[in-house]
Amino acid sequence: MLFFFRRYGIFPFHTHAESTVAAHVATNPIAELDHLTSFESSTETDREAASEEPTTMGAAELPRIDFTGVDASAPGTGRWDAVRAQVMDALATFGWFDAHYPALAPAQREALFDGAVRQLFALPADTKRRNTYGPGKPFHGYLGDLPDFDAYESLAIIDGQKPDEIQAFAELMFPGADNAVFCETVHGAAAQMAELEGTVRRMVMEGLGVADTQSEPMWHLFRVSEYGAPTADEKEREVRYGSHQDTSSLSLVCQHEVEGLEMQARDGRWILVRPSPASLVVMAGNALRAWSNDRVHAPFHRISMGGEATRYSAVLFSNPGGSMVRAPDELVDDAGGHPRRFREYNYDEFVRFCLSEEGGRHEDKLKVYCGV
């Protein structure tokens, strides 16, 4: 989810310059990831001074998890337990992983982006602005022309994995048109992403040993975004969406062909995650970090654009359905070194804090907002 704006100084690392020194991120037993690139950036000053081009590397120790053969409808069977162990390890260590997930077929992704998403962004701005959920939910719909978000636009559907919500959105965008193919295409992709989200969330709850959490209500936001390539009067590489942590529980990012997503390792280095036609990036947001009592890391990430191609992405966010976020008692253990790290907080109020001038002054907004 979004925490704007740079005019409020919310983004801690919105510098455009990076060092080009290739470096491995912390070691991790999780298997090889050949489409990741890493480049080092240690301090903001270093980054300002450094060149902008990332360096490609083998990245054999970055987190990749293969979900082939994991059956969402049959938890505990087949490779489930082994994959769950990898998920827990990756989320605790990195806060994210690249999920090999062929269930979202390359053809489906192509249909989503080339058939549906491009067509959406080609609509007139006034039409796109109809994608709003009212003043009470200011960042749930269309975003465009934002200060310091140059060449960035996005549209979002609340519970966009559900056919009725997609249909309502389609009617707003293409009134009077036959939307059947559009709706089927968006639903096909969003529902596959939601299935993986449900699997990962279930694994996290099982992995943390918290019983009966499947009944916790969640809501989702399906956001599609367009990022323009740097223009002639810009730098070779431009940060389009500055460094931030998501407020969500989980975010699943589907990148279409053009790279741009960079994940920040705990030591400050940025890792460019190359798009692959069969994988999604799964990352934790601050809601899961808080709920897990800080056992799960919520990584900073950003979008930086180089080259000449426009970038498209689709992200499915899952968010706590209840208004309050609180680590269950099972995850609080004073004697065992896990005292409560965050006070119970109201999800919407925390989002508003992130957007406020005060929130913008802090890098670790959750800790400032409700850290114990």
Ligand SMILES: O=C(O)CCC(=O)C(=O)O
């Ligand atoms: O477009 C992307 O790849 C990710 C965007 C993002 O980080 C967000 O919308 O929170």
Ligand SMILES: [Fe+2]
């Ligand atoms: Fe994000």
